[in-house]
Amino acid sequence: MNHSVKLFKGIFRPDEEFRDFQETNKMRGLIWRWIVISILSGIVGTITIFITLDQMIPVNEILLSNKAVYLLGMFYFFIIFILWAVIPVITNLIISLVCWPFFLDIGFKQIFTINSYAALINLIGGFLNLSIIANLHTYQLLSPFGFGIIGKQFTNNQYIIAAMNAVTIFVIWGLVVQIKALFRASQKRKRYIIGVMIIVNIIYILLSFLAGAAMLAS
Numbered sequence: 735m736n737h738s739v740k741l742f743k744g745i746f747r748p749d750e751e752f753r754d755f756q757e758t759n760k761m762r763g764l765i766w767r768w769i770v771i772s773i774l775s776g777i778v779g780t781i782t783i784f785i786t787l788d789q790m791i792p793v794n795e796i797l798l799s800n801k802a803v804y805l806l807g808m809f810y811f812f813i814i815f816i817l818w819a820v821i822p823v824i825t826n827l828i829i830s831l832v833c834w835p836f837f838l839d840i841g842f843k844q845i846f847t848i849n850s851y852a853a854l855i856n857l858i859g860g861f862l863n864l865s866i867i868a869n870l871h872t873y874q875l876l877s878p879f880g881f882g883i884i885g886k887q888f889t890n891n892q893y894i895i896a897a898m899n900a901v902t903i904f905v906i907w908g909l910v911v912q913i914k915a916l917f918r919a920s921q922k923r924k925r926y927i928i929g930v931m932i933i934v935n936i937i938y939i940l941l942s943f944l945a946g947a948a949m950l951a952s
Contacts, residue, residue: 744851748914755918772819779818836930840919848915852908859904900942
């Protein structure tokens with residue numbers, strides 16, 4: 735049975751999107767959707783880096799100082815764009831590879847597809863964070879979508895705050911969607927699915943924590 739992947743439908747109406755996942759053996763439309771996710775991720779990431787740098791140093795003035803510097807700057811931002819465009823794909827591949835041994839009954843392709851819904855949610859989170867950074871004109875800001883703001887009320891330890899800040903509503907949202915999809919696709923027990931996906935997301939949160947801690951330290 736073929737299934738036409740509808741990412742937005744999956745993150746807002748997961749029960750409807752994943753209804754026939756167990757009978758599905760072929761996913762349609764995933765490649766071009768990933769192309770769109772990669773391009774948008776590259777744009778969001780590049781603009782975020784540009785705004786962050788511009789708030790620390792006058793990027794525009796430096797880029798316009800001479801042609802050589804301008805060309806070098808454009809090449810730098812092109813590399814940043816490529817990196818941010820590739821990161822979601824690599825992240826999804828790694829997470830799917832981690833999940834694969836635990837869900838051999840559904841196969842790698844379907845696991846990758848399921849994790850793609852979480853990738854879209856992370857992209858939405860990145861866009862909203864960019865909007866806040868741009869509007870408040872600051873990069874030294876805890877995400878209003880994470881638990882770091884709550885943690886700051888109880889401790890001044892930057893590492894604890896960074897760890898709590900990595901736990902966002904988008905991570906939780908993605909986890910719920912992943913679990914709902916696996917309930918439909920896999921024949922594993924629900925407790926098993928929930929346990930595995932919580933552990934996988936904890937690993938993802940720890941990696942996000944390390945990145946957040948590095949930014950706070952800088």
